[in-house]
Amino acid sequence: MVASIRDATGKPVASASSISVSRPSSSSGDVLLCIHSAASGDLSSMKIQGSGWQTVGSRGDDRLFGDGGGTKIYRKTVGSSEPGSYTVQQGTGAGTVVMLSIKGGHRDQIIVRDDGDTGLPPEFELDEVTTPSAFPPSGSGVDIRVAVAWDPDGSVSWPTASGYQVRSTQQVTGALSMVVESKTLVTSASVGQVRFRINRSATAMHGFTIIVPSATTSESTPTPPSFPDFSPARGSGLYRYTVHDLLTGAYRGDIYPQDVSFDRRIGEAGAFSATLPIPNRRVAALVGEIIPRYASDLTSGPGRIAVHVWRAGDLWGEYWITGAVIQRSRRGSITIQLRGSTLEAYLDHVPVEQDLEYEGDQISCARSLLNNMMNLSGANIGLTLAGGTAGDPRNLQVKAQDATTYGTALRGYSQTFPSFEWVITPAVGQHGGIERRWEWGAPTIEGDREHVFMDSPHGGDILDWSEEIDALRGGTRVMVRGGTPEVEDASEGSTPVTSDWESASSHMTAGWPRFGQVVDHPGESTWKPELDYYAERWIAALGGAVRVYSCTVALGARPTLSPSSLGDYVRRVMVNQWHPRINAAAGFDQSQRLIGVGITPVSRTTGREEAQLILEEAHV
Template sequence: AAAEEPEIPTFPPFTPTRGDALYAYRFRRLRDGHFLGFLDLADVSFDKRINQPGSFTATVPIPSRAVGDLVAEVFPRDSTVLSAGAGVVVVDILRAGEVWGEYWITEANPTQSDRGTPEIHLQGTTLDGYMSSVELQAELPFAGEDQIAILRALVADMQSQSHANIGLVVPAGTSGVVRDRTYTDDGGTYGQRIQQLAEVDNGFEYTVDLVASEGTIVRQLTWGYPKLGGPEVHIFGWGPNGGDITAWAEQVSAARGATRYRARGGTPPSEGDASVSATALLSAPHEATAHLAAGWPRIDRTLSYSDVIVQDTLEDYAAHWVTVAPGAVRVETYTVALGASPSLHPNKLGDRCRIYLDNEWHAPHWRERRIIGLRIRPVSRQNGKELAELVLEGQEDGGFGVGEE
């Protein structure tokens, strides 16, 4: 590995979206940022979501012993080498010299088939995934505090713990919405508590961005109230004469939604007569009134928040889900080809897009949707285009994030 980090390669603005020279992959240690090396990766896929950790997958080909020696500087062959490897390193994804993402590598699995040379399969997560690996192991009470102040306090408390400071900053400001929260040592993680704090009625949105500040790159937990997103609108189309949409799909699933939501909490401490058994708190049913009035049947769903012992908080959770997932969950998926200088960027989650459809199923029309996630696949041997799959508001690609009953 190089003793010093080399300059990020530059590309002329007319570079087309072909070949794999557009991307570079830089590996560093998570905690101190120590540079370990650039590696050539294959079959790369990475995504980023609002209020959810994003994922990263890739393969490190090892066609020769010389390449293997370089790879071993980042992913050691010997398990006694503790200064690198899965759990220690992050990868920066550089697109035309610009940082498009940072992922904490959680798995690095060497393998070899009977027909090829060795390779290492990598998996990783965005840094909000790292926050879900650090448990909150002391009581943190908040009474009548702005929800963003609570967010900021949770991040600060995590980074005050030994060996957990990853340099994450939260921008200034408040939402004007106050909350009462008491967090205890019950096995919950900082990431879980932040997600639960955000996903309530009148909550907020957040994502982890890498932003340039005073000549350096800063890890920033960007928040937005009530939602993230800027004024820019991104245009994509599919029509008889082609377009940048390469594939689309729609799914409507009543099995993943409901018309009547409740939230079940924990059991509050007993007061007075110890012989009286306490029961878990339960919110009132929150109904999708418009759906029921239109003829929908009753479809129940009870979500579990075992750490919550405040009735109003449970009501906020039930009210949130009946708002975001009433009736059937509708999923629209669009895969688009990115140009050399696309308007879209992983730091622009929350922006809106306008989509033009004209085909055998869709009459010619425009539809506008909000982008809450991206999954990007750089050019590979299997695919000659750089593709981005748009995750649009209304999708529930991974459940509710809490227990279901």
């Protein structure tokens, strides 16, 4: 069972040495959490009566002059016979208590992290506290945030953190105020900081992050569709499309689209498109819960939701839904066109709002950049960042004045020599939760499998193929243009640094004409040796004419290839009029790295399940 909050109760008191709070609705086996803050007395005087309670977290008084009190968090497991209320003890003064009942929670793996701050003289004003980041023990559970303010100068209004739900607010005006918020946990990746800013000034504040993992996680993701052990027909894969909240992963429902296509690529965002038919009011009501009819409904819709694509029980993709077109045809039928992108596109739309600078290995710098993004309010998409280093130290600088995004900055950084590749791969984790894995490879992502497809007079998997030869994408001469150095006197002006001209000597010797181009360095380097080296690599890879390969293949019932196969190798073996047999062997037998794959499930227009393969071409 997936952990979830069943009920919440709470109570404030202005002045007392004990507080009695009602037990929230609960069942045997539920986990009870009691969160108690007091304004006076020693921390040791704060206790809870009854058997089975254990302290799992505490923080003492953070006020400058040590007025006493603090916060304690207790937990216990609900038994077969429990009282209707529980009593906490404290030093005589103000106090607040919130109690939560959590079904399906694991009592022995609860994680508690705390932070706090103090108002300093002369004003002693403090209006913000941070609930710290934490590493969940599993990919399923409840993420609870607690914020407490001491001596606020009036009634406190607490904000609702993005993606969270307010469970209880308790306060004694002018003395103590507390808020408890929660959201469903769907990843084992680190949960980031959440900041709470209030409308009043306080003398001290506490912030707690509490992770209650699920006791079991078999329901942390929708049950994949069942399918037979053997599917007799090619292209008979069973698809399911589930809709989830982007930030929390909360399941919203299933959709049943038509004309679906989706893809993934290395180095850029993949796309998703589908059509939702609306044949009657019943379907319209169901779809209306996912695509709101009115702009005032902020609970769902493009920008907030993601679609998970399941094929035969395996997760084949996750797409952030960014647009919908609701339309009626002249025949009277209503449809909704959905469009979305892989999570790489999300990074492309989170602006960098402050100057950032990191030093060290290039992969460590990339992770630091992503962690900075996920620490922003409302931007923690729960990426699990692959560890390791590439052995290439390189500084990363991002200027807010460049008006760039985290995705653009990371992509430009990764494409600058010594380069590396990265992708975001959705996967079902060890405990059943969905993980968003940021994976990298330097200089490229290399898979460990080879997928073989054939084309011959006797049939095969390859439905169509093409080979484009384009001389204008290459050349026999090249110069690389870098960045423009900064000058102290703007009136003096400055010009970009460039490399020397490089020639494709083998082509020129063979009689090719002289033609070429000036290309921009991806990192706008101002160091001439780096520009010269880039020019040498460019002419070696793209000298002469560039050849681009692509093909479309039919997928079997159990294909070895999936959208997660990026970086693997595709071997094409072909015998046809253009590639006749040579010495009894296939005229074309070549392996190339897979850098993109587009899937078209079975539909009325295709009649079969197809995969368009984007194969690696010559590149720098």
